Amino acid sequence: MIQPITSLTPTQRPVKAVGLISGGLDSTIAAKIVHDLGVEVEGIYFAMPWGCCDKGKAQQAADRLGIKLIILQLDERYLETVRKPKYGYGSALNPCVDCRIHMFSRAAQYMNAVGADFVFTGEVLGQRPMSQMRKSLQWIERDSGLEGRLLRPLSAQLLKPTIPEQQGLIDREKLLQISGRSRKEQIHLAQGFGITDYPAAAGGCLLTEQPFAQRMKDIFQYGYRNFRETIALKWGRHFRINKDFKAIVGRDEEENAALIHYAHSDDYIMQLSKNDGPTLILKGYHPSAEIFSLAAGLVQHFSRYKNNELVDVRYWPVNNKNDIHLIQAQRLTENEIEPLRI
């Protein structure tokens, strides 16, 4: 059990706050500080459309503090933010300022719905070049509709006092003045709180990775049916056959199974007849014989049948596994494949 760090701030009424909890070190410490100041805390975890972050860690952090955690799914609305960010991109397709504005706007709605006094986060002034500079912190606060109601406990003493601080709902003196990229102070605080199992810093936003960003740009250009389709961008080899058709080829059994599991009901599944090769998911409406033939060539190319022999490939629509068809595949060459690769 973690011990409180300080006595409660006396207030006229119970104070309630909504905290963004990622399960990382900063948001966990922020929640610990606010909670120990006597504030009733509810946590929000935002689940990426492609599920990249550690929901389990967030739940663990919430359980450790004894606070409620709700999971909000990021969906098509979030993808629209990624597609057209007002404040631009970071190193790849990561629109960090807009991403936060989107999440914090939803946190603001939740704050109003549950009658909370403010929203807080684990942001640290100057920690990240794009989204945590003083100017971007201000943009995020303003554009998310949280002006005066967005508390950053780790850097609060370096920032303008928020409304809850001015009203005495939370004691500014008990908040911190951390800035910069070093995590030394947070690690030291975590040790004092008995928090040991937190994930490494800055882990894993797929939007910061070029291969994933390329695949995301491709679906932005040619279309997608719903946000769940972005899950498959994490797996396999991706090929743009033409503006209407795309193929994804699994690289191992695990990916093959995942691709089948997350295939859209309008997709087709293709495999070698003996099922001793990769699974291919064909995306697009009403493929012609020519498209099936090309996709079958991809299946053969990534199979063990490396010679130019003809092999049988079977395919069926996801929504009717009994509607099986057979096609003979002619292996595609590297030169034919390379221009299709996303």
Ligand code: SF4
């Ligand atoms: S790194 Fe990814 S999740 Fe984090 S703010 Fe940027 S876009 Fe959003």
